[in-house]
Amino acid sequence: MDKNTFIDLVFKKAKQKNIEEFEIYFLSGTNTSLKVYNEKIDSFSDNQNQGISFRGKFKEKMGYSYTESFTEEDADFLIKEAEENASVIESDDEQIIYDGKGNYVSVETYDSSLENLEISKIEEFLINMEKEALQYDSRIKRVSTCVFGMGKSERIIKNSKGVDLRDRGNVAYVYISVAAEENGIIKTGSEFKVGRDFNEFNYKEISHRAAYKALSKFNSISVDLKESRCVIENLAFTSLLESIAGIFSAEAVQKGVSLLKGKIGEKIASDKVSVIDNPHLEKSEGAASFDSEGVPTKYKELISNGVLKTYLYNLKTAKKDGVESTGNASKGGYKGTVGISSFNLYVQNGVKSFEELLKDVNEGILITDFAGLHSGLNSISGDFSLAAEGFIIENGKKGRALNQMTVAGNFFEVLKNIEEVGNDIRFSLSSTGSPSVIIKNLYFSVD
Structure with a gap:
């Protein structure tokens, strides 16, 4: 079942069992990475993971559990596992479920334009960045690393005290590292850019800074x-x-x-x-x-x-x-x-x-x-x-x-x-x- 249906199911079952206090925490993440070398894609990865954790208070002890699959059996498992874990906890530290009071400030953590960023556009950007670095000065002999990375996440927190929060975020970065050589001496330089608007990424500026850093060390x-x-x-x-x-x-x-x-x-x-x-x-x-x-x-x-x-x-x-x-x-x-x-x-x-x-x-x-x-x-x-x-x-x-x-x-x-x-x-x-x-x-x- 989908995450929202599963969260509602766990919440319902926890309420039915009269658990003193409890919290459901969902987190998903996607990480994309693309590297180029010698004007070709050297590696590409696109990793995804998601899961839900549950923590509940049983006889004043907080038990924890988690799952990566969302079935009705998993919902029962989460609650049972948390109760069993609570029974063996020896720490006297009090664990607290938040009551939801306070004012939440809305902040911008997501840019939909990154979702639609085509791999071909990223590849073109990295190849141009690699070329620019090598053309900057004849002493720049190698681009050691030329990479784009992007991360995306979604978070949900729902608890027995009325908290029901959701957010999502994403961010991208590019990184380049170059090696320069003069009279047998090798120096390196690197530069990066982080942001949510890929239109603000300037491959010339980034590559030139990396090259300048390497050359300035001679x-x-x-x-x-x-x-x-x-x-x-x-x-x-x-x-x-x-x-x-x-x-x-x-x-x-x-x-x-x-x-x-x-x-x-x-x-x-x-x-x-x-x-x-x-x-x-x-x-x-x-x-x-x-x-x-x-x-x-x-x-x-x-x-x-x-x-x-x-x-x-x-x-x-x-x-x-x-x-x-x-x-x-x-x-x-x-x-x-x-x-x-x-x-x-x-x-x-x-x-x-x-x-x-x-x-x-x-x-x-x-x-x-x-x-x-x-x-x-x-x-x-x-x-x-x-x-x-x-x-x-x-x-x-x-x-x-x-x-x-x-x-x-x-x-x-x-x-x-x-x-x-x-x-x-x-x-x-x-x-x-x-x-x-x-x-x-x-x-x-x-x-």
Whole structure:
């Protein structure tokens, strides 16, 4: 049977069994990927999955179950399995079914034009992007990756307390990586674009940026530095923020694995720094009107002018702290348990351009990329020692590329040492973003 009929059937059977509280959660997803190589389709995939989870409260214990098939027998199985699972749960943590109170903000998460995007049009776009990169400069020898990806999802939450919510979303991206060679030395560069309107994707602009990044790394130099004032470019600082973002989770705070514990209302960053989680950001990939528990999402400043204002909460962690949920419950699929995550997490734009930041530093280092974030950054202590790429800043302008360097520091100290924030915010593929920033000092060793 179709999903809607099945959901109604499960709901009816759960009501008939007088289950104390229950929730039905449906999620479907489609992921399409197309790669080209040497002007031909190299690979194509179109994966689909869907399923329904059920959670119900039996004798004050919450049991979970899920299914990928929708028959009457599956409806009976869901309820029986959840009851059996509840009987063996040992945790005393209270699980909460949301009561549906609150105002839901309507946000745009879907563009029907992506549904009608023909494969031939995508193929043509990728081939043109590959050609443009190779024609940009004779030193561009290879396009390593040239890919289009698109994801589509639908979500339904219905529970015994009156919640009945539905949404759907989609997003597309293109990514290109190139290799350039000069005098036997090879350098790489990459670029991407994310959005819901494919007409806004410009293959020339994307390919040219990737090629420029690779070529700009030639004729690199070494400088003898131990400590320097620096600019961290937008996507590089975004990668730092993305890797440390778990510190804002109330669950991490309550478990004692976030150094932000007990610091609400305290100054933890420069006055220049405000960190936002905005589920209602226009044309954003992380937009949502409700979270994975059906709670309305909210705009919130986690850090406001350097002061820590809130953590990110779901219903369980909010009850522990005696506060309202911030609407940040998350699930890693219909099988997943409820966790916490941000929607669009970003450092708020400042007023100065990237060029003005370089001018302010005058003499220093520009960091354009970090590597090894998963192994070189401790997400609890904030300590990091990372390989990085970048350029010398001379006379207030971007100079020659630097040989690979190692950058060491502590993320919490970096937040305090931000002197200026640019106006060039850019988001990663995972809806985390930042402008470029000036850091008072970082410690370097250059190969």
